[in-house]
Amino acid sequence: MTEVRTEVLVVGGGPAGLSAAAALAPACRVLVLDREHQAGGIPRHSDHTGYGVRDLRTVTTGPKYARRLVDAALASGAEVRTEATVTGWAGERTVEVTTPQGRLTVTADAVVLATGARERPRTARLVAGDRPDGVLSTGLLQNLVHLQHRSPGTRAVVVGSELVSWSAVLTLREAGCTTVLMTTERAHGESYAALRIPASTGLRVPVATRTRVVRVVGRDRVEGVDVEDLATGRRRRVPCDTVVFTGDWIPDHELARLGGVDLDPATKGPRVDARLRTSAPGVFAIGNLVHPVDTADVAALDGRHVADAVRRWFDGGSAAVPAPGVDLVADAPLTWVAPSVVRPGDGVPARGRLLLWTDERRLVARVSVSQDGRELARRSLPWPAVPGRVLRVPASVLHGVRADAGPVRIRLA
Amino acid sequence: MTAPLEVDVAVVGGGIVGCAVARELAGHGVSVALIEAKGDVGDATSKANTAILHTGFDALPGSLESRLVRRGYELLSAYADDAGVPVERVGALLVAWTDEELAALPKLLTKARDNGYEHGEIVDSDDVYRRVPALGPGALGGLSIPDESIVCSWTAALAYATEAVHRGAHLLLRHRVSAVEVGDERTVLRTDRGDVSARWVVNAAGLGADHLDRMLGHDRFTVVPRRGELIVFDKLARPLAPCIVLPVPSSRGKGVLISPTVYGNVMLGPTAEDLDDRSDTSTSEAGLASLLEKGRALMPVLLDEEVTTTYAGLRAATEHSDYVVDLDAAQRYLLLGGIRSTGLTASMALAEHAVELLRSAGEPLTARTDLPPTPRMPNVGEAFPRPYADDALIAADPDYGRVVCFCERVTRGEVRDAFASTIPPTDVDGLRRRTRALMGRCQGFYCGAEVTRLLDEHVRTTS
Numbered sequence: 103m104t105e106v107r108t109e110v111l112v113v114g115g116g117p118a119g120l121s122a123a124a125a126l127a128p129a130c131r132v133l134v135l136d137r138e139h140q141a142g143g144i145p146r147h148s149d150h151t152g153y154g155v156r157d158l159r160t161v162t163t164g165p166k167y168a169r170r171l172v173d174a175a176l177a178s179g180a181e182v183r184t185e186a187t188v189t190g191w192a193g194e195r196t197v198e199v200t201t202p203q204g205r206l207t208v209t210a211d212a213v214v215l216a217t218g219a220r221e222r223p224r225t226a227r228l229v230a231g232d233r234p235d236g237v238l239s240t241g242l243l244q245n246l247v248h249l250q251h252r253s254p255g256t257r258a259v260v261v262g263s264e265l266v267s268w269s270a271v272l273t274l275r276e277a278g279c280t281t282v283l284m285t286t287e288r289a290h291g292e293s294y295a296a297l298r299i300p301a302s303t304g305l306r307v308p309v310a311t312r313t314r315v316v317r318v319v320g321r322d323r324v325e326g327v328d329v330e331d332l333a334t335g336r337r338r339r340v341p342c343d344t345v346v347f348t349g350d351w352i353p354d355h356e357l358a359r360l361g362g363v364d365l366d367p368a369t370k371g372p373r374v375d376a377r378l379r380t381s382a383p384g385v386f387a388i389g390n391l392v393h394p395v396d397t398a399d400v401a402a403l404d405g406r407h408v409a410d411a412v413r414r415w416f417d418g419g420s421a422a423v424p425a426p427g428v429d430l431v432a433d434a435p436l437t438w439v440a441p442s443v444v445r446p447g448d449g450v451p452a453r454g455r456l457l458l459w460t461d462e463r464r465l466v467a468r469v470s471v472s473q474d475g476r477e478l479a480r481r482s483l484p485w486p487a488v489p490g491r492v493l494r495v496p497a498s499v500l501h502g503v504r505a506d507a508g509p510v511r512i513r514l515a
Numbered sequence: 516m517t518a519p520l521e522v523d524v525a526v527v528g529g530g531i532v533g534c535a536v537a538r539e540l541a542g543h544g545v546s547v548a549l550i551e552a553k554g555d556v557g558d559a560t561s562k563a564n565t566a567i568l569h570t571g572f573d574a575l576p577g578s579l580e581s582r583l584v585r586r587g588y589e590l591l592s593a594y595a596d597d598a599g600v601p602v603e604r605v606g607a608l609l610v611a612w613t614d615e616e617l618a619a620l621p622k623l624l625t626k627a628r629d630n631g632y633e634h635g636e637i638v639d640s641d642d643v644y645r646r647v648p649a650l651g652p653g654a655l656g657g658l659s660i661p662d663e664s665i666v667c668s669w670t671a672a673l674a675y676a677t678e679a680v681h682r683g684a685h686l687l688l689r690h691r692v693s694a695v696e697v698g699d700e701r702t703v704l705r706t707d708r709g710d711v712s713a714r715w716v717v718n719a720a721g722l723g724a725d726h727l728d729r730m731l732g733h734d735r736f737t738v739v740p741r742r743g744e745l746i747v748f749d750k751l752a753r754p755l756a757p758c759i760v761l762p763v764p765s766s767r768g769k770g771v772l773i774s775p776t777v778y779g780n781v782m783l784g785p786t787a788e789d790l791d792d793r794s795d796t797s798t799s800e801a802g803l804a805s806l807l808e809k810g811r812a813l814m815p816v817l818l819d820e821e822v823t824t825t826y827a828g829l830r831a832a833t834e835h836s837d838y839v840v841d842l843d844a845a846q847r848y849l850l851l852g853g854i855r856s857t858g859l860t861a862s863m864a865l866a867e868h869a870v871e872l873l874r875s876a877g878e879p880l881t882a883r884t885d886l887p888p889t890p891r892m893p894n895v896g897e898a899f900p901r902p903y904a905d906d907a908l909i910a911a912d913p914d915y916g917r918v919v920c921f922c923e924r925v926t927r928g929e930v931r932d933a934f935a936s937t938i939p940p941t942d943v944d945g946l947r948r949r950t951r952a953l954m955g956r957c958q959g960f961y962c963g964a965e966v967t968r969l970l971d972e973h974v975r976t977t978s
Contacts, residue, residue: 103906137921138961187918189903198904200924202913205906223958225824228746228807230798233826235943238959245964252964316800352821356956359751 103205108133110412111197111210112180113188113357116143117398118389119216120171120182121157121405126412127178133208134180135199137187141175142168143218144241145398147248150272156399156453157406165248167398191361195384212412215358215372215380215387216405219394221266222350224318229347231317236324236344240270243346247277255344259327260284262348263291263309264490266395270346271307283340285313285329288489290463318345349490351394358387368431368438369394375427375443376451376497377411378404384415393440393457396492400453407452424448428473428505433513435462436493446505450497458493458512470515471499474507480515487514517709520685522546524873525704525713527692527727529553531561531668531862532851533719534675539866540717540873541682543880548711549676549684550704552691552723555945556938557672560721561859562948563796563828565745565785566776568592568602568664569860573764576629578837584857585631587864591671592664594863597889598674600667601777601896607663607759608638608646610654616763617655623763624658634661649755649816663759667777667896668859669948674892675862677937681887686938687711692720695730697846715878717849717869721831722793724852731848736839738852740793740829743785744802746810749956750779750897752820760813771809773817778923778951779897780823783810789832796827823956830855840865842872849873893932895951902926919969920962922955930966934973946970 108131112119115136120143123132140146145153148164155161158170175182187200195213199206221239236255238246246252258274260267263286271281284291284307291309310329316337317328326341353371364381366373371394372380372387380387388408389401427445432438437459441451458469467487471479479499487493495512503510522545526537529551537549553559568591571584595602611617620637627635636659643657644650680686690706695716704711720727725738753775762770774782786802803825810818832855833839839853849872851865858865874880894901902908902915903924909916914928933940933949940946943966947953952966959966 137918185917187903187921187924189924200903200909200916200918200926202909202916204909204916205904220957220960222821223960225958226822226956228803228822228825230800230803230825232797238963241957241960242963245961250964250968252968317797321794356751 103207106133106206106208108208109211110214111135111195111208111212112214112216113197114143114216114218114389114391115141115172115182115184116216116218116389116401117145117171118401118405119214120175121402122214122216122388122408123175123180123182123405124171124178125406125409127175127180132180133210134175134182135186135188135208136182136184139184141172141182141184143398147244148269149244149248150269153398157402158399171402188357211384212415213385214408214412215385215391216389217354217357217391219351219353219371219390221348222352224345224347227347227350229315229318232320234318234320234322234324236320237318238344238346240266240346240348243270243273247273253277253279255279255324257282257342258344258346259315259340259342260346260348261315262286262350262490263311264349265292266490267348268292270348271305274344274346275305279344281307282342283307284309285315286311287314287332288312288463292488292490315345351390353391353394355391358391361385363387366438366440366442368442369440373443374441375424375445376441376448378408378441378452379411379424386411393492396457400492404452425505428503428507429509431509431511432458433511436460436512436514439512444500444503444510446503454497456495456497456499456512458495460487460489460493460514463488464514467493468515469495469499469512471510471512473503473510478502519703519710519712520548520687521712522548522685523713524715524717525550525702525711526717526719527704528719528721528724529556529676529686529688530559530719530721530858531557531672531675532721532854532858532865534672534679535862535866536717536719536851536869537679537684538675538682539863539870541679541684542883542886543870544883545880547679547684548687548713549679550687550690550692550706550711552689554689554941556676556686557669557948560828560831561668561672563826564668564859565772565774565782566666566668566859567759567774568666569857570632570660570662571630571860572627572632572635572660573623574630574857575836576626579840580838580857580861581630583838583861583864583868586867587861590863590867591666591860594674595666595671598678599892599894600670600674601894601899602664602666603775603777603896603898604662604664605758605775606659606661607761608643609658609660609761609763610643610650611656611763612653614655619763620656620658627660632660635659647757647760649814650760651812651815665759665775665777666859670892670895671859671862673938673949674890677890677892680937681890692727692730695727697731697848702847715847715849715873717851719851721854722829724831724850728850728852731846736833736835736853738793738831738833740790740795741832742788742790742795742827742829744798744806744827745782745784745825746803746806746822747776747824747826748781748783748817749821749823752781752817753779755814755817756781771806771813773810773814777896777898778954781817783817785828790829793829796829798825798827802827821956824954824958840868842876844876890937893929893949902929919966920952920955922957923951925950925952930969939973940970941974943967943970
């Protein structure tokens, strides 16, 4: 067992973790641990364009973006160690790691958790039926197609009609697999036209709204799915050989939970404040672990944002251990908000924005913030609230929050 | 046309019982063929049970099942130590939720003693909640069975089969018996991949035992597949279930329980539903919904945890309330049928019993003194050291430091070992049962592509 000491340990070498490393490494000793063969996170196998807009002011493909972020972290002086799997904690800000070179204990002055989020699999969604080959998530699909260069199948049903679902449709098409149907339990799907993903030919996929997949059928290989029209209760079988369950994100919070870090029950990721501090001193959380899920560039900007908080932590003093904050709670149909700890004096969150997730579409989105029964702010947003995409709200809506007046509630007005 | 394989004993059915019987017979100086229709051992009922090593406290006193479960518990506990089959003596707590159930506890304690189990203890509701703080409200009292254990049924079946092969048994996978011709001295079993000629036939065919029995001209029982569906919760829920939590049993079976698993998860189930289709291991909306409802009452906070997976297994239930064990000396045929819910626990005792029965029918069976050592199986149990955490092992072989399945911490070395083992996997499910790869919370989101690639590579290079 080798003991390693460092100043900043970043767990997770995706856009958030790598950007945090790049921001901190010139001044600190930074070690990034990633369990995959190569760092870069999800963008490694997300082979379409649209990456790098907000952080690099460019538009590039996922794999190229991933490589750029790795290079930037290395150029800053960070150590990026791959095939390094953090398996648990061995003390305060000390983790145990498995690597091909042996076991390590890494002790750090500050720990940044950047472990991302995954899609809930079919099993976690309690979809009954057989357990054949051909049931995928978008992550698995992308991995198969872009990293393993394998074909997923010929006829697919995509469960979900969000941004990520269309990404799955495009990946399927690239791999020679036709999407015969997209399903969503909601009243509206996100239309392909609303997305600005360039495509060589028009993508026409039927979208069944208010439709739930209730059964997977097929012994060795998928033969079809049974879908139910939620309005009429009628069911039908859709023949296919591949089913991709998209969206329905859950943060990879195992390490956070094992470390006793408070979780936000709405996101199921660590509860953080505007500075991305968790409830554990010297432990920070960034990226999709905290807001499941936003785009990669927003995760990257979290990484830059947390650098300030880490430096303040190193500078010590009373600013290092924060006063109690108040909870920020999202009311239905909003499902979560991040950050969810508000503390006057904390400064603004990354990009000056609160990030929210909605279960219902509102073409004209208006939010209302209240505390102790009093409305503090009401704001119309210049963009719609759409399921499957983060709703951004200027953090200035929190102006006037008092530390002693109880939870702050945010809702769609 | 190849000549039939000639052996002394043909065991039909490579489930937990058939594998145990093959292992035991192969240790007694007879040649054995273990004939299995599927592509792997332990690939039917034996892989989809509740994986509990039963003390037998609640069996029917005086029944063959009661005797063999008791004996099997001792034998498998000892074997598990030798072979490295994960076992954890977590104990069980029968919880009474109504006055009638509470009043039934003393009778259950007496029944336990009648079954030869002496460590049962009635406890009050305070004690119940002290032991399982996460239990839902309304528990009135309980019966503690401290020796009830959890075990890995996959490793057990593989260990038996591996040892059988090391002892010289012929393992015939993907061989489905279609006809049986009983001769004066020998019996020919016709399969889709060649014939087997044997002096004795042992029927351990589980869900197909009645079909095979009828091929030999009998008509004494019918297998009804009784499906049990289960929900497996995330490992992070493990602290909620320090022991097996059981309901007071009914005539339908052991009821819905909550149990830790040796892999570190928590399971909720099983249901009990008779089906027509013996190959239907699908889960159902109604089944899963009923489990959630029962779970909500039993342990509400459990339902706040993530579900890792769901599965269903089929018990080979019959119209009989005990095992259907019968030796027909004229036909040189031994039936081990109707094993229902306790095959895993009773497996080694059934094997021992089979040897006794064959011996009593005149078959010369003497324990060999030249046996190879018991194979040490790779550990897949969370309570025992695993390669990813073994610094010395990694130093000797870096592949044990390359984690391939992150959720379950399965390393490249373990996958490699599975491919190189005596009975290697031929599909993803087989690899999963040997290593735990792909059974984690992400269900392949991160590792699925890589793991299937490794399997395909192995299949390609060995075919």
